[in-house]
Structure formats: C-alpha cells, structure tokens
Amino acid sequence: MAGNIFADLPKLPMAPEAAERMETLLARPGLRIERIVSSGQASPPGFWYQQADAEWVLLVSGEALLRFEDEPEARRLRAGDWLQIEPMRRHRVESTATDAPTVWLAVHYLKV
Amino acid sequence: MAGNIFADLPKLPMAPEAAERMETLLARPGLRIERIVSSGQASPPGFWYQQADAEWVLLVSGEALLRFEDEPEARRLRAGDWLQIEPMRRHRVESTATDAPTVWLAVHYLKV
Numbered sequence: 001m002a003g004n005i006f007a008d009l010p011k012l013p014m015a016p017e018a019a020e021r022m023e024t025l026l027a028r029p030g031l032r033i034e035r036i037v038s039s040g041q042a043s044p045p046g047f048w049y050q051q052a053d054a055e056w057v058l059l060v061s062g063e064a065l066l067r068f069e070d071e072p073e074a075r076r077l078r079a080g081d082w083l084q085i086e087p088m089r090r091h092r093v094e095s096t097a098t099d100a101p102t103v104w105l106a107v108h109y110l111k112v
Numbered sequence: 113m114a115g116n117i118f119a120d121l122p123k124l125p126m127a128p129e130a131a132e133r134m135e136t137l138l139a140r141p142g143l144r145i146e147r148i149v150s151s152g153q154a155s156p157p158g159f160w161y162q163q164a165d166a167e168w169v170l171l172v173s174g175e176a177l178l179r180f181e182d183e184p185e186a187r188r189l190r191a192g193d194w195l196q197i198e199p200m201r202r203h204r205v206e207s208t209a210t211d212a213p214t215v216w217l218a219v220h221y222l223k224v
Contacts, residue, residue: 002195005170026168026196031143031221033168056138056145058117058217060172060192080172083114084138105170107219109143 009101014039036104038096048090054111058082062102065094121213126151148216150208160202166223167197174214177206
C-alpha cells in the first residue's frame, strides 16, 4: 500500500454542510493510521471527543484550533505541529482553516 | 508531548560526513514514531535495511529515491508520499535531496 497524503483534496470553500473526510491508511490490531481532511469544519457546539485509545496526531497542512477541556485556551496548530492525546482526555476542534484544506495524520493506538 | 516536525532543521548543503538525524517522538511497546531528517545522505553502497518490524513511512518534505531489492527501479518519493514497508523487505535509500532537508515520519510497529 502506498499513496500521497495530499491526493484528492477538496477545493475550498466548501458548502457548510460538507463533512470532514476520514480515510484509513493502515489498520492493524491495536493500531490505525488515518488521514483526516478538514475544510473549515469544527466539532459541534458542546461536543467533546473522548476516546478509549491513545492518539498521536500531526497537522500536515492547514491550520486548526484544538481545545482540551482541561486547558483554559485552545492551541493553535500549524503545519508540522504534532501532539499526543492521552486516552479519555476530552478535546474538540474549535476551528479549521477555511482558505485551504487542513490535513491531519492520526495514529490511533491502544495504550498498554 | 508536543512539537513541530519542522523544528531545528539543518541548513543545507551539509558536510559530506554529516549524519542523518533520528529522533523518537513516541515510544510504546510495539510502536515507535520517529522523525528522520536527511540532508543529502544515501544508504552506504551495497547496504540494505532489513527490519524485523513493519514500517509505515511518510515523506513530509523534501525528496528521496527509495529502492526495494525486489523492484527493478527506485521509487521517487515527494512530499506527502507514504508507503508501507513489510518486515524483512530489503530496501535502501538511493538518494535524498541536497537542496533542502528531507523530513520523514516513520511509524515502526510489530506486525502481529
């Protein structure tokens, strides 16, 4: 399996009802690598992600505001920024760039 | 843990004896995510990588020629290209860009 993480990116601006795109690039027991393409979407108001698995995420291109519930302010992520998200740590995407696609690489893994 | 994958890149051209740089960004049982920064290096003549673990690799920036022993020609990798390398599959880096750093994200995992 091979590909390019910038393949088939949407043209912006998108219709407001357009959804984020998620594609699995690798799936193994306890490990999943996915590409997420955001085009201006944010998490719904009041919604928090809270995942049983751990996540390592790299913002490959674009820009986003990522908020952890246990931090007072959102973090501004730019191309190349990566971070670890511990299992069950509540977080949400406050915003993503509206002028260019935001491409995320997410590595989900079971924390043992 | 958080960081930027483009942080502290070397200025090119580098001295010929300069080494590739490898940094571990995440280490867990059966999983290791690392950043590799190449600045014109290639694998030594006749050398082949042959790893017991599986690898998923993303070329984040720069350019490289990656050769698998079981393929007649090297693959030219550009920014955004990703591929899977199966355990024990012999491969080598024929060349990397000399005008700008080549940044790799490598996800090493145990294939079960």
